[in-house]
Amino acid sequence: MKKKDTRPRVAKTAAAEGGEVALHKLLEAMLSLRTAGELHAFLEDLCTPAELEAIADRWRVVPLLIEQVPYRDIHDRTGVSVTTIGRIARCLGHGAGGYRIAAARVLGGPDSSSH
Structure with a gap:
């Protein structure tokens, strides 16, 4: 029998929305970079x-x-x-x-x- 997920649905939705906001901010940061060198430096720091x-x-x-x-x-x-x-x-x-x-x-x- 599968164990029922008892976590509140609101918390999961808020977490998902927080992830979407974080992704949007990451995309904004990437779009702000002006050169391949800047993007390379950012990706080296990020990944x-x-x-x-x-x-x-x-x-x-x-x-x-x-x-x-x-x-x-x-x-x-x-x-x-x-x-x-x-x-x-x-x-x-x-x-x-x-x-x-x-x-x-x-x-x-x-x-x-x-x-």
Whole structure:
């Protein structure tokens, strides 16, 4: 039998709202940075080296997926797991559109406005 969650629903909602506020403030902070160097310094302070490496690896997979390179070849070239490659591919196809916007602007990828 599953144990009933007795925590107040209001507390969960307040925590979720607090997280949304914190995320919004983080986005504002990132948008305030003016150069790649400033953003790099901010990300080095914000993330662990492993987190930065994981983020960079995910971005490295995007152009390969856009070029329709097979997952196994992407894995062989980058060392990124096939599971992670699949997740990135799902985001490219059905996500919020962030990868496609950035790819269109930075890599010359397909315009995200059609999604």
